[in-house]
Amino acid sequence: MSTSNGNGAARTPRVAIIGAGMSGIGMACKLRMAGIESFHIYEKWNGLGGTWHANTYPGLHCDVPSRNYQYRFAPNPNWSHVFSPGREIWAYLDKVATDFDLKGRMSFNTEVAEATWDEDRHVWTLTTKAGDVSEWDFIVTACGGLVETRTPHIPGMEDFQGALFHSAEWDHRVPLKGKRVACIGTGSTGMQITKGLADVAGEFELYQRTPQWILPLPNRRYSRLTKWAMRTFPEQLEPLFFRGHQLATEGTFGVAVVQPGWQRTMLSWMCRKHLQWGVKDPDLRRRLTPTDQPMCKRLVMGTGFYKLFRRPNVNLVDTGIDHIEARGIVTKDGVLHEQDVIVMATGFNAHAFVRPMELTGLNGVKLSDAWGEREPYGYRSVAVPGFPNVFMLIGPHSPFGNQSLFTISETQADFAMGCIQRWRDRELEWMTPTAEATERFNEEMKAALPNTIWTTGCKSWYIGKDGLPSVWPWKASHHREILRQPDPADWVIARPGEREEERTPEPVA
Ligand code: NAP
Secondary structure (H helix, E strand, O other), rough: OOOOOOEEEEEEOOEEEOOOOOOHHHHHHHHHOOOOOOOEEEEEOOOOOOOHHHHHOOOOOOOOOOOOOOOOOOOOOOOEEEEHHHHHHHHHHHHHHOOOOOOHHHEOOOOOOOOEEOOOOEEEEEEEEEOOOEEEOEEOOOOOOOOOEEEOOOOOOHOOOEEEEEEHHHOOOOOOOOOEEEEOOOOOOHHHHHHHHHOOOOOOOOOOEOOOEOOOOOEEEEHHHHHHHHHHHHHHHHHHHHHHHHHHHHHHHHHHOOOOOOHHHHHHHHHHHHHHHHHHOOOHHHHHOOOOOOOOOOOOEOOHHHHHHHHOOOOOOOOOOEEEEEEEEEEEOOOOOOOOEEEOOOOOOOOOOOOOOEEEOOOOOHHHHHHHHHOOOOOOOOEEEOOOOOOOOOOOOOOOOOHHHHOOOHHHHHHHHHHHHHOOOOOOEEEEOOHHHHHHHHHHHHHHHHOOOHHHHOOOOOOOOOOOOOOOOHHHHHHHEEEEEEOOOHEEEEEEOOOOOOOOOOOOO
């Protein structure tokens, strides 16, 4: 891409950010740091924080180390734990939004319904569900990956007389102390809820359809001395901790999931030994033993889970659920398990991405049509061909899994910032990846998939409707490398004042 700036004075980009979660807040901070004030954040929920706003279940914490689960530009010296509780992460996001004076730029309870590209004026017209209309030069989607809750319909569930809710829609009015609580689902959420409620509930039953491997990662409290040192020497210590955790995380999980090798062998061994040493009762151990390989499903991490089953009030139920009735859950063996509360820790539709918001791009093509026939796809996780000046944070193919979404979305936000700054300097009018480059990228992804652990035969939310995992199949460092700057050959770049026929390469569609 040209670096010349001979087309006149800098102009002011107007940027609409959709979503006030971790990635939207990060993007807004980066705009502020670049001196760009003309942005607004639209948020459909009634507060900021995204997943940390929605998820408030007992036991909630993050199993990615806090020193990496924060913005590089806003380190928090006061994290209480190596893996911090959810409320603390929400408070951190709230503080960053306050420190960067973002709250006045956020509209809550404001869902964006659609945005349409004006091919003559090169602007996006955005319409909220309430009917408000505004114009923007750029749209940054920061809508999150695990937002749309997935609540399976179990026959009779509407007859249940107690409280029943999804883990991400926790009803805090419902008393739990001494109550009979059932949790359906044994993913990361189900495991954390079990730990959070074992002490509280009178009887707690965990309903397991598929056993999960658990990596034993102890959660250490940071000492007062460490916090003091982080406050006193942030410039020396924060990069050190960040790099240390990054090397540990990306160098082990990050590699183990994408290629066979010692990392995969070591982590698998740790999961197997954790189960073997943690569960003495052979029958219970057999019931808790997965048939798939560790990490094929998103790895559950933590310690102290297995020993909970030694408590008299905690039970594993692995007989299938037949139906729910007024008093509780009836399992396939005909036994009625009476309950006061049923929690559906049954996960999310991880393939909704930007939708249901509708984007209409070049030649009137709608995003729902572009993605309709196939799994949501994009170019290098940041853009979709035919949708000029739209950048996605945590879009399709992002390196999900056990990586830090802060690091991933910062990489994507930096990429978007580079393009926005070039627009500001009049080096481009709009840009969108070519269809050819996007297809090539998707083919490269498919070619890399057989090396990954996700194709070894398990059912997980990574798998799309084409039956293939739609996750970044390379190391996280590759994500940073190929998003350092746009590869000009892969983009349609319209320059200010340029006629359409002068444009190279060929426009999409
Ligand atoms: P999940 O991993 O998708 O697990 C859903 C669970 O519900 C599975 O055990 C699934 O069983 C079970 N289930 C679904 N439908 C069922 C049915 N009809 N009957 C019985 N069981 C059913 O969801 P999640 O635990 O909410 O986690 C989703 C993702 O959120 C995680 O993978 C992770 O990326 C993220 N998360 C992160 C953290 C963190 O600390 N960073 C914490 C929580 C969540 P099957 O396995 O048989 O399908």
